[in-house]
Amino acid sequence: MIRSELLKLKSSPTIYLLVSFTIFEIASAYGYLYWHRNLLTYKNVVLVFALAYPSLISVVTNICFEQEREANNFQEVRKYSQVKLLTIKTLILDLLLWWISFFVWWIISYSIAQVKLGIISGIAMWLLIVLLNHSHMFLYMVTNKYINLVFSLVEILFIIFASNKTLMSAYWCFVAWPINYLIHADNSKLYFSTMWILILTILDYFIFRSIELERID
Numbered sequence: 001m002i003r004s005e006l007l008k009l010k011s012s013p014t015i016y017l018l019v020s021f022t023i024f025e026i027a028s029a030y031g032y033l034y035w036h037r038n039l040l041t042y043k044n045v046v047l048v049f050a051l052a053y054p055s056l057i058s059v060v061t062n063i064c065f066e067q068e069r070e071a072n073n074f075q076e077v078r079k080y081s082q083v084k085l086l087t088i089k090t091l092i093l094d095l096l097l098w099w100i101s102f103f104v105w106w107i108i109s110y111s112i113a114q115v116k117l118g119i120i121s122g123i124a125m126w127l128l129i130v131l132l133n134h135s136h137m138f139l140y141m142v143t144n145k146y147i148n149l150v151f152s153l154v155e156i157l158f159i160i161f162a163s164n165k166t167l168m169s170a171y172w173c174f175v176a177w178p179i180n181y182l183i184h185a186d187n188s189k190l191y192f193s194t195m196w197i198l199i200l201t202i203l204d205y206f207i208f209r210s211i212e213l214e215r216i217d
Contacts, residue, residue, distance in 0.1 A: 014063050021056060022100045025049055030108050037112055043182060046105065046121045047163045050128060050179065054152035054159070057097075057132040062145040064089060086208045090137055094130050101125035120185045127193040128178035134200035135174065141207045174200070 029045050102122035109118020132155065139148045155175050161167050162179035170176050174196035181189035 012063065012067050014060050014067075017056075017060065017063070018096065018100055021052075022104060025100065025104050026108060029104075030111060033108065033112050037114070039117065042109075042112075042114060042117055043121070046125065046182060047159070047179070050125060050159055050163075050182075051156050053101075053125070053129055054132055054155035054175075055149070057129060058136050058148045058152040060093065061133070061136040061140050062148060064093070065140055065145070086137070087205070090134065090204060093133050097129045097133060098126055101129045121182055123190070124178040124182035127181070127190075127197070128175060130197055131174050131178065131193070131200065134197065134204055138200065138204050138207055141204075 029049065033042060033045060102125065105122040105125055106115075106118045109115055109121065132152075135155075136148055136152070139151055158167065158173055158175045159179055162170075162173070162176035163183070165183065167173050167176035168180055168184075171192065174193075177189050177193040177196060181193060
């Protein structure tokens, strides 16, 4: 099943979208930071790209499920359990999205001699993107692709508020905690981010068990 999912990704628009975004991310961020090498500017550039992640992930989620529908209406589910299929799909996306979050910011920071800051921003952005992936998987299953896209706009607003330090204690806002960690790197913010990943993973698991894929609009 893992090989099957990897083959689907290899020939899907998801790969082209993520590769294109990664190239743009590295080229533009590095080009700007090469001439403006200071802590505040670096964090601001990271936050600007963080604003693009919700829309990107909602589109990626929609593409993945639409691809399954086109592949003979989720034919894979007839051979394997629904939970196993969707769990593997989610985890593969988590690992794939590591490249456009942690790896990209580590490469950029290394090239401008800010490795420690790159590790912090990379961890923060990967946590954010995993949270977004799990939340949009859940949303797609319980609603539809249009609400999935609209909700990404709400997440963008939350990221803006978090970047202005207005959601430092907002335990209910899962997208705020990785941003809080980027602004103030302490372990408590990592704990809350991890806690939200666990909560969303559990929600995904139960929704994967309870909803028939063939019935999703």
